[in-house]
Every structure is written in structure tokens, then in C-alpha cells.
Amino acid sequence: MRVTRIVDLSRPIGPGTQAFPGDRAPELTRSATLAEEGYNSTELHMSTHNGTHADAPFHFLADGARVDELPLELFTGRAVVADVRGRGDRSPIAAADLGPWRGRFVPGAVVLLHTGWSAHYGTDRYFDHPYLAGDAARMLVDAGVRTIGIDAPSPDETPFGAHPGSGWDTHLAVLGAGGTIIENLCGLELLDFPDPWFSAFPLRLDSGDGAPVRAVAMRWSADG
Ligand SMILES: [Zn+2]
Known part of the structure; x- marks a missing residue:
């Protein structure tokens, strides 16, 4: 077995990272330079929920x-990419919308909701993303799924501007079952091969409510 392709599903972390409403963007400050100290080093200040990251139940x-207490098995597994593109602003994704993939919702599967909303990253419309209805989240949890990813800032409706949101049903269902949610994914449209293998290990932050991840999808080949 060997990896023949790795697709990056992660956003860059920097001052241009779009922060969730109420959060600040990351700040990177050069704390040592080649010219002064003989080496480059950088101080990083960021939210645990900036960029592509994992939510822990403590969130x-x-x-x-x-986040440092979660089993690492949660962060890697066979990806089930549910193509739910073409939906309108703030539209709920119901359990029935996930019907085509239902037989693949099994323990250990990583369910990736491909809304296509990553195209709006960097604009206010990014916060008007489709979201997973509570009944759909509970259906996934009942099937044994504990890892859900989305190419949007949240699997719940995001409170922003005049929109108060509609609660945190999906966060509570998944995190309440001891699972994790991977947010702000991108690049899901590049997964044009069967059975991508997902990995997104979080930084081992002491008592973290979440942590940045480097999310990737890998193609494995049986030969060699
Ligand atoms: Zn988060």
C-alpha cells in the first residue's frame, strides 16, 4: 500500500483567514529574523476555531x-463525500437529502458535506451557508458516525447580521456523542477518485475546545 495522491482540504492560516463572527483573524508576528538573530521564528496568535479546525466536545x-483527550481514530477514516451542492442560502440539509449515501454511514466513516459553499469563502455570503438539520445529524450519530466535516464555517446555521441562526442542534448531537466536527474545509471538488481516505489530526492543545488541523484526502494504491 502506498499513497499516490494527497489533496489538501485546508485553508491557509494568516491575517487573511476569514474568522467566524466574533472571532479575530490569526496574527503572525516575526519574533526573530535571519538578519538579527540568524534564524526566523514567528509568534502565532489565533482562535482555536480559525481556519480549518476540529471542534472538541468541550466546545x-x-x-x-x-481536544487532547479525544481518540486519534476520530480524525482519520474512509471519507463519504455527500454531494449536496446547489442549495440556496441558509437551506437545511435534511436526513432525506443524505439518502443516496445512507448505506455508507457506518462507524469509522468520515462524512464530508460538500455544499460547494467554500466558493464564497472571504465574503459575507460564506456565513449564509446551508446547514445540517438536527434530525440529519442525529441520523448520522445513530448510524455510528462520529466525524463530520463541512466546507463551510459550521454545520449549524451561523448567526450573522440580521440572522439569529437556529441553534446548535448538530454541534450538540455530534459533540454530545463524543465526536468531532471539522469546519472550513475546502477542495472537496478535487476528490475525483474512489474511496478517498481522510485525515485531519488536531494540534495537541492542552484542554483545547478545538484545534487547527491539516485536513487532507489521500488516494491509496494497492501496488508497491
Ligand atoms: Zn469550531
Whole structure:
């Protein structure tokens, strides 16, 4: 077995990273330079929820696991890419919309919701993304799924501007089951091969409610 292709599903981290409403963008400050110290080094200040990142149960649950307590098995697995593109602003994705992939929702599967909304990244419209209805999230959890990713800032409706949102049903369903949610994915349209293998390991942040990840999809070949 060998990896024959790796597709990057992650956003760059920097001052241009689009932050969730209320969060600041990351700041990178050069703390040593080749000219002065003989080496480059940088201080990084960022939210645990900037860019492509994983949510830990502690994000919403006082007794929930911290990101450094979650089993690493949650962050790698066979990807089930649900193509739910073509939906309108703030439209709910219902359990019935996931019907074509239902037989693949099994323990260990990583369900990636391909909304196409990553095309709006960097604009206000990015926050008007489609979202996973609570009943759909509970259907996935009941099937044993514990890892859900989305190419949008959240699998729940995002409160922004005049829109108050509609609660945190999906976060509560997935995180309440001890799972994780990977947000701000991109590049899902590049997955043109069967059975992509997903990995997005979070930084081992002490008592973190979330952490940045480098999300990738890999193609494996049986030969060699
Ligand atoms: Zn988050």
C-alpha cells in the first residue's frame, strides 16, 4: 500500500483567514529574523476555531472531552463525500437529502458535506451557508458516525447580521456523542477518485475546545 495522491482540504492560516463572527483573524508576528538573530521564528496568535479546525466536545459541553483527550481514530477514516451542492442560502440539509449515501454511514466513516459553499469563502455570503438539520445529524450519530466535516464555517446555521441562526442542534448531537466536527474545509471538488481516505489530526492543545488541523484526502494504491 502506498499513497499516490494527497489533496489538501485546508485553508491557509494568516491575517487573511476569514474568522467566524466574533472571532479575530490569526496574527503572525516575526519574533526573530535571519538578519538579527540568524534564524526566523514567528509568534502565532489565533482562535482555536480559525481556519480549518476540529471542534472538541468541550466546545459546547462543560463535561465534554478536550481536544487532547479525544481518540486519534476520530480524525482519520474512509471519507463519504455527500454531494449536496446547489442549495440556496441558509437551506437545511435534511436526513432525506443524505439518502443516496445512507448505506455508507457506518462507524469509522468520515462524512464530508460538500455544499460547494467554500466558493464564497472571504465574503459575507460564506456565513449564509446551508446547514445540517438536527434530525440529519442525529441520523448520522445513530448510524455510528462520529466525524463530520463541512466546507463551510459550521454545520449549524451561523448567526450573522440580521440572522439569529437556529441553534446548535448538530454541534450538540455530534459533540454530545463524543465526536468531532471539522469546519472550513475546502477542495472537496478535487476528490475525483474512489474511496478517498481522510485525515485531519488536531494540534495537541492542552484542554483545547478545538484545534487547527491539516485536513487532507489521500488516494491509496494497492501496488508497491
Ligand atoms: Zn469550531
